[in-house]
Amino acid sequence: MTAAGVTIGRALRHRSFAIGTALTLLLVLVAALSLAWTPHSPYELDVPNRLRAPQAANWLGTDAFGRDVLSLLMVGAQASIIVGVVAVGIGMAFGVALGALASARRGWAEEMVMRFSDFAFAFPAILSAIMLTAILGPGMVNAIIAIGIFNIPVFARVTRASANAIWAREFVLAARASGKGALHITLEHVLPNITSVIVVQGTIQFATAILAEAALSYLGLGTQPPQPSWGRMLAEAQTMMFTRPELAIFPGVAIALAVLGLNLLGDGMRDLLDPRLRRSR
């Protein structure tokens, strides 16, 4: 067997990684499929057929406006993925840059970045989203910005900690001795060596972002109608709890599966990429 084959085989035997990959793939595939096809239109109101029980035409029934629940769930995956990807992207772009700067420059730059990230933790994502909404009004973009800002210090800390370890290694010393500058070393030696740590953190932050988006949309501060989102589906279902309780089940299961998949994927990758950690588990 080739080296790649061995690696893939080992990865697939890792239970967390395999389940996590499967669930995450399912999330992405459902979102992709919903771009091209859903059983019914998630925007089509059909009031005579409202609150129907699950049946052949509507596998998961219809909601209070007669919309097909399965179609809403499928399209809802889009909102979760968009918010997750962009918010984690914002956090990663700024956070990794700040963390790498702190590690390369040390001294006051490091102190500044660390104090900034301490400070940013005083504002949980929900709180910054609420401030943004108070000024700019509710919306998906504001939710993305708020969750993105919250992610910056997370990536800054992880990057700094792992980059500091690389800066102490002999090959970096050799690069410095040969006259390479800090930027050069960061791009050529430090960042490639900490990519795995950042990707693992990114996966876990993705899961956190999905949870935050759902919470904000549940409060009416995130994704706005008519764009379907799991959080808002739950808010609407709560008003129907005494007549159609199962409406409050499906969107929650969707959120939990998506988050579970990403968390397992992150944990699995961490194990596979850093064999030293495996013994402690």
Place this chain on the structure above:
Amino acid sequence: MSVFLFKRFLTFVATLLGASIVVFLALEILPGDPAQVMSGTDAPPEVVENLRRKLGLDRPPLERYFAWVGGLLQGDLGISYAYSTPVGELIAERMKVTLPLALIAMALTTVAALALGLFAAQRHGRLGDVGIMGVSQLGIAIPNFWFGILLILLFAVKLQWVAAGGFPGWEEGVWPAIRALLLPAIALATVQAAILARITRSAVLEVLREDFVRTARAKGLSRRRALWTHVLRNALIPVITIMGLQFSNLLAGTIVVENVFYLPGLGRLIFQAISNRDLIVVKDAVLLLAAMVVAVNFVVDLLYAVIDPRLKAHDV
């Protein structure tokens, strides 16, 4: 010790000042004209002008900032635009719900997480361990507000043991009030307990492998005694760090969960204030929540010093 305390205290005050500046910039400078935001876009100009003067927005920003912070320090939080009552009174009333809720949730989290984490660590690799870790992985993935809805479905809709939400007030007696807070607290605590149980388990496993534990066992200490006297104290540092972060998550979580259970707490006040465009209330309440988060982290720093005297020695 005093140097350590003093340094931590300076950071604490600086963070609070920073937070007040951020909140002030975000809610009074960024919107351009808060009077316009508060009176709505279609309000007649004289109404906006009137409100602007009433709120003192015609004064320079720096003066307004110091007036606001000065007022806060003297306990004067301003007058709510929507309720026409002092914001201090509004917040104090709402804190009677939010603070007990967060404290009950934190207590539930701590008890459940330490018990499960210790149990799992002792049965490392066996069925109990694998089971607890699997369930906790699920617990982390469940949104707290959805778990709240599920609890309502089970206990209010199906079994009809409790009301689906609302708060009777402390005047009706302690027990009815706590009963109303119990389900929301469980909803908040479940996710946090799942996280903390995992941290506790790995911290305990880490310490169990240390040489001093082996020495203690070699000296004839029973497994249980070694655990209680040597392992727990050393495993507490990471556990307490996470607990500090979790309390801030709990406070943020109350905003959502209070809305699930229709509890008249601080989170719901902020939320209503946004709908009413009552920026004065939003400003004070957001700063208060941020200040609570900062204060909890300050206390965690102090706890480190109590648990691990070496940290004090480092600083002096």
